[in-house]
Amino acid sequence: MKKPIAGGSATRVEVAVARPQASSRPQRPGLLENERVLAGVLLTPTVVLLGMFIAYPFVMGVWLALSSTSVGNPGQFVGLKNFVKAWNDSIFRTAFWNTCWYTGWATIFKLSLGMWLAILLNRNFRGKRLVRASMLLPFIIPTVLSTFAWRWMFDPTFSVLNWLLYRGGFIVNKLPFLSDGTYGLWCAIAVNTWRGMPFFAISLLAGLQTINPDLHEAASLDGANAWHRFWHVTWPLLKPVTLVVVVFSIIQTFSDFQLIYVLTGGGPANSTHLIATYAYQIGVATGLLGEGAAISLFMLPVLFVVVWLQLRYLRRLEGA
Amino acid sequence: MAQVMLKDLNKKYDEVHAVKDVNLHIRDKEFVVLVGPSGCGKSTTLRMVAGLEEITGGEIHIGDRMVNDLPPKDRDIAMVFQNYALYPHMTVYDNMAFGLKMRKFPKNEIEQRVRDAAQLLGIQELLKRKPRQLSGGQRQRVAVGRAIVRHPQVFLFDEPLSNLDAKLRVQMRVELKRLHDRLETTAIYVTHDQVEAMTLGDRVVVMKDGWIQQVGEPMELYSRPANKFVAGFIGSPAMNFVDVTINDAGGSITAETQGLRLTVPPAKAATLRAYKGQGVTLGVRPEDVHVATAADPAPYSFDTTVDVVEPLGSEILLDVRAGSATLVARVEPTVRVKVHESVRLAVNADRLHFFDVKNEHAI
Numbered sequence: 001m002k003k004p005i006a007g008g009s010a011t012r013v014e015v016a017v018a019r020p021q022a023s024s025r026p027q028r029p030g031l032l033e034n035e036r037v038l039a040g041v042l043l044t045p046t047v048v049l050l051g052m053f054i055a056y057p058f059v060m061g062v063w064l065a066l067s068s069t070s071v072g073n074p075g076q077f078v079g080l081k082n083f084v085k086a087w088n089d090s091i092f093r094t095a096f097w098n099t100c101w102y103t104g105w106a107t108i109f110k111l112s113l114g115m116w117l118a119i120l121l122n123r124n125f126r127g128k129r130l131v132r133a134s135m136l137l138p139f140i141i142p143t144v145l146s147t148f149a150w151r152w153m154f155d156p157t158f159s160v161l162n163w164l165l166y167r168g169g170f171i172v173n174k175l176p177f178l179s180d181g182t183y184g185l186w187c188a189i190a191v192n193t194w195r196g197m198p199f200f201a202i203s204l205l206a207g208l209q210t211i212n213p214d215l216h217e218a219a220s221l222d223g224a225n226a227w228h229r230f231w232h233v234t235w236p237l238l239k240p241v242t243l244v245v246v247v248f249s250i251i252q253t254f255s256d257f258q259l260i261y262v263l264t265g266g267g268p269a270n271s272t273h274l275i276a277t278y279a280y281q282i283g284v285a286t287g288l289l290g291e292g293a294a295i296s297l298f299m300l301p302v303l304f305v306v307v308w309l310q311l312r313y314l315r316r317l318e319g320a
Numbered sequence: 321m322a323q324v325m326l327k328d329l330n331k332k333y334d335e336v337h338a339v340k341d342v343n344l345h346i347r348d349k350e351f352v353v354l355v356g357p358s359g360c361g362k363s364t365t366l367r368m369v370a371g372l373e374e375i376t377g378g379e380i381h382i383g384d385r386m387v388n389d390l391p392p393k394d395r396d397i398a399m400v401f402q403n404y405a406l407y408p409h410m411t412v413y414d415n416m417a418f419g420l421k422m423r424k425f426p427k428n429e430i431e432q433r434v435r436d437a438a439q440l441l442g443i444q445e446l447l448k449r450k451p452r453q454l455s456g457g458q459r460q461r462v463a464v465g466r467a468i469v470r471h472p473q474v475f476l477f478d479e480p481l482s483n484l485d486a487k488l489r490v491q492m493r494v495e496l497k498r499l500h501d502r503l504e505t506t507a508i509y510v511t512h513d514q515v516e517a518m519t520l521g522d523r524v525v526v527m528k529d530g531w532i533q534q535v536g537e538p539m540e541l542y543s544r545p546a547n548k549f550v551a552g553f554i555g556s557p558a559m560n561f562v563d564v565t566i567n568d569a570g571g572s573i574t575a576e577t578q579g580l581r582l583t584v585p586p587a588k589a590a591t592l593r594a595y596k597g598q599g600v601t602l603g604v605r606p607e608d609v610h611v612a613t614a615a616d617p618a619p620y621s622f623d624t625t626v627d628v629v630e631p632l633g634s635e636i637l638l639d640v641r642a643g644s645a646t647l648v649a650r651v652e653p654t655v656r657v658k659v660h661e662s663v664r665l666a667v668n669a670d671r672l673h674f675f676d677v678k679n680e681h682a683i
Binding site: 212214215217218219220221222223224225228232233236237 | 370371372391392393397398399401403405407408409418419422423466470
């Protein structure tokens with residue numbers, strides 16, 4: 001039987017009694033009770049791992065870039081000589097602009113197509129889950145394998161794309177997909193977009209799902225059409241997620257290696273090199289470790305500025 | 321300002337028939353409250369009026385237009401949502417101005433309307449803030465402000481007070497009522513809280529399982545419920561129901577169960593005679609049960625044992641047992657009784673309700 005008013009306070013008293021019992025248990029003084037020691041112990045594994053796999057290679061890279069080290073030759077400090085040499089190297093300049101071009105377009109395509117896909121997938125339809133899951137396929141296939149498949153599709157002789165276009169009556173002569181530098185770079189952008197779009201779509205979809213559907217209903221009652229609803233409600237609320245995804249993507253695309261390495265190998269005639277593949281060619285394939293390190297270090301200031309700008313913008317968005 | 325007509329309105333989802341043959345005429349400037357337990361179809365009905373749900377069958381008229389196929393933006397209505405649905409990235413001013421901007425109002429008129437609404441609601445000093453910098457009550461006001469700047473034909477409220485704490489809810493309830501008196505706009509208000517429904521509505525529509533149970537003015541629902549559901553839903557604490565058998569005791573009709581025997585008041589005797597020998601449900605509100613005095617006639621008094629005493633300050637609720645029946649009585653705070661004591665109670669004979677056991681309609 002329920003009890004009036006008094007019953008409530010009786011329960012509260014019981015709870016209050018339970019606490020002193022718990023704290024009256026004898027305490028075990030130990031080294032780990034000291035917060036400083038405990039913090040140190042907990043941090044050590046992370047610090048060791050980060051030091052071994054991030055800090056040491058980075059410092060080593062900087063040192064190599066400032067030295068004349070090559071395979072079999074410890075080398076010596078040469079100052080900024082490697083950087084100057086790289087900047088005066090026409091192939092490096094091509095690689096540098098290729099990297100900017102490749103990153104810029106691939107990011108634009110991934111963002112716009114990913115957004116479109118996310119908005120489509122955010123609707124309710126039959127088989128929604130299956131489509132969402134299968135969309136991730138390009139993302140989970142190892143890049144090297146999928147790029148090999150693409151290389152076959154772009155193959156100068158056996159290209160299935162050329163065959164389709166030719167059979168479809170769209171072209172008369174075969175397109176030089178990978179045998180022309182400009183075509184090659186666009187092919188790489190296409191493959192990168194194909195591979196990276198799911199990540200954008202899934203991240204943006206997650207962002208879309210945090211937006212309260214009532215806001216769209218309120219906006220439609222307020223007289224907003226579909227475009228207005230996207231522009232005035234969805235996009236502003238999705239901006240923080242979008243920025244994070246874009247920063248991630250720029251970092252990954254700017255330092256991309258495997259896709260170009262497998263698809264074109266930097267060719268034809270070094271016309272499709274990115275900074276990473278050119279650094280590999282000079283540093284590892286040619287054995288000029290110092291020069292290779294200098295080339296790869298050119299990525300640092302660019303990425304630093306991009307990340308700094310976007311993080312600053314993100315912070316302003318959050319603070320506003 | 322407009323009337324709203326719902327004709328044979330139906331809504332079916334894949335497996336659920338959420339709204340069934342709803343017919344309702346909401347008069348111009350009227351404040352109508354749809355009330356019922358969750359899942360009764362009240363919100364769905366409102367959302368169909370707003371154009372946020374497609375109509376499976378029937379017609380909706382706002383003013384003299386049929387709006388079945390009009391998108392929400394063309395229905396000239398404004399809605400206040402349960403969670404306010406304020407645009408989090410816009411200031412209060414922009415939230416209120418958004419609907420006017422979308423409709424391409426001139427800038428100075430937008431400004432004028434927003435300032436007027438802000439003044440009416442006492443939120444002038446909040447215009448530059450973002451929604452997350454506001455308290456629940458302030459957000460509620462902004463949501464209302466966003467609706468009134470548009471000067472719509474109809475206001476729709478979807479449980480707008482249910483996210484507020486009890487005290488604020490009472491305060492906002494009064495403000496909404498005052499606001500409606502002032503703006504004189506037709507309003508449809510959805511709530512599951514019967515107190516809100518009773519206090520706000522010019523008329524109240526009680527719904528259950530997609531059906532309208534009864535439409536009427538608040539006091540009409542309270543004093544003449546159409547069926548057992550409405551009787552139990554309206555009023556707090558809820559009406560007591562006791563299963564009784566109707567007997568003919570030499571001229572007077574009685575309602576009996578083990579340990580309780582009441583004479584059916586003459587006004588109802590004629591109709592209840594038809595139920596002789598059968599069971600019916602007797603309904604009596606807690607406020608119509610009182611401690612018996614010498615003045616109370618014996619046919620309407622009975623002995624009970626007190627199970628629980630709930631002193632609320634202004635009144636005392638007694639959970640009592642009369643034979644196999646249990647009842648709640650709302651008695652004067654001066655009454656002194658203890659648990660397990662016996663007490664003689666009496667009912668107000670003219671306020672007894674009887675319901676058919678099968679179809680639960682009032683007899």
